[in-house]
Amino acid sequence: MSFSEQIVPSPTSAEQLPLWKQEGAEPFLRIENVTKNFGEFKAVDNISLDIYKKELFCLLGGSGSGKSTLLRMLAGFETPTSGRILIDGVDMAGIQPWERPVNMMFQSYALFPHLSVADNVAFGLKREGVAKAEIKKRVAEMLDMVQLGHLGKRKPHQLSGGQRQRVALARALIKRPKLLLLDEPLGALDKKLREETQFELINIQEELGVTFVVVTHDQEEAMTLATRIGVMNQGIIVQTDEPHDVYEYPNSKFVADFIGSVNMFEGKVIQDEPDSVQIDSKEAGTTLFVNHGISCSPDQVVNVAIRPEKIRISKKEPEKGVNCIQGIIEEIAYMGSLSVFRVRLASGKEVRVTQPNFTRSMGDRFTWNDAVFLHWDEDSSVVLTS
Template sequence: MKDFIRIRGISKYFGDFAAVDDVSLDIAKGELFSILGGSGCGKTTLLRILAGFELPTKGTVEIDGVDVTNQPPYQRPVNMMFQSYAIFPHMSVAKNVAYGLQKEGVARTDIEKRVDQALDLVQLRDFAKRKPDQLSGGQRQRVALARAIIKRPKVLLLDEPLAALDKKLRERTQFELMNIQDELGITFVVVTHDQEEAMTLSTRIAVMEQGRFLQIGTPLEIYEYPRNRFVADFIGTINTFDGTVQQIDENTLVIDSEEAGTTITALGRHDVVVGQKVCVAVRPEKIFVGKDEPDNSEDTRVRGVVHDLGYLGNLSLYRIKLVNDNIVLVSSQNRRRSASRFLEWEDEVWISWRPRSVAVLLE
């Protein structure tokens, strides 16, 4: 697929501080792309560069084959939904939504028709004449969305689109956003600090930290194959063990880890050498826990005791204390219904995981 948005070597300095540091990125048409990172990682600055509110210190931005790097915001085929929603308080809902078309000089009758359509899309038709201060948070969010899509931009930028909503509403709105994106075929670029939001919404995610991308990939790639410790830590929870490569075979990699108190078997790879320091990461849900010693010899096995447990209904979370006092997080599905807990505090247990569940991080 042809790259629709091409970001090439973008840097943005504020004084000496590089908010965005030599970032390149291609986004395809129709993607729902998320830029994920903590506060101050540069994600909002990058979004503002795409919108035209900030000029990059270096680099270029192309949208649909046109270099827009130096175009002012009002000339770009891009619209933005602000985190604060930025709804004009002195205009009715309909006037807010119509604003973009008015500035474009669209005929009055057309404006009315398209405003109605947009309000239908976000289910706010009955609220057209309301003033913004008479709307709930969720309604304001949808006004902001309707206003941002009415010009049918090539790219829609969304700055923390769901951050201001409560949990229930956030979940519903997530799917609404995806449906709308699907219906309109607009390329969405979302900036968020919420990994769950990024995971459910996006076709691809870029994890950003200190002005750079640490990893770009599908939610699955980012979650299952994190490239470094930061990404692994940032998305979901993960157990990490430092270790040294002990043995490299055709299909397996054996890592000696003092932290885990054992040797860990991982799938073979060729970009490591014996003696190299690596970090082994295993997700809690990939670890089996039980009272009996597992018999599969390939699996990594460690003994421990149940240090803490949490019953969440669908899941149980365990904190298993190893012999060397390190804590390993394990989560397991409560598949069977039972009146008593499967494991209790201070139970002696075995934990184990498969070689292919292990992510080997080189950095």
């Protein structure tokens, strides 16, 4: 799996850090110790989170992780059992969904089947009592923006999935909300359409400068869209970071496993320096070197995580002997842009390795049952203590 398409937010000037990295920056959306119980079940468990203006923040998690409940609390459809939600400094407690400066794009799109596309989009403005001429103008603009200017008179059931998604987006954006909530915005689209739409969404978000909070279970979608990702599991946010950091520096086995694929070697810390550690791993059959420090107790059992694409595979023993293990190729999958190898180590552990196919004949260099060496750099792996 590769994230070559990943969009890295580019600061307008070189020295300007993103808001979430600036000390003392005011968050636009502040979630403070929010808990939501459904009977005995804790759907959201004491979450605190700051989201800044113009962010495109992704809440990423599996089903039942509490991400949708959190989103619904932002929209006002659910009331927190405890804790506070502040939008632009205003406490949302007791503020009804129709009074919030927030709009939502629903997973099912929830387009009104009895209204035309234009009337769907105009719905929010009409409730605000905007003048008719103004409504007409803004609806036309909005439909043009989502490239549906010619379909205003159609009914939702006469549109394709992608067109409906854009109507839903236009409808949610027309009131110029400070905060837009998107529930699985691309979930109902097929893969190709999804990729195209991802960029449209980002363009629109940047153009309008609205803060987006996106809920998704699709890590690829989160990686592509997000300025930051909050990975959720069992009602808590496990890690909040920029996509790159979430991928490269997962803080837990859960995150490493959830985002992309990863090889995990269990082992014991045998040498713990401030800026490096050595771990003896029976699974790997060798001592693994990692060039970052960790905080742990001596003899603690930890996991060394290494992404498949960071492992190099060769028939010859590499010159540098660090982080080098031996195994036999059990399976090769040719995927076009890359090849995936499954290598079995002497310990019985299976390791997944991906290699870009630099040349056409690349795949031919290895075959089943080849004895191979796997090795990686000391800065490629991460030690996970939890």
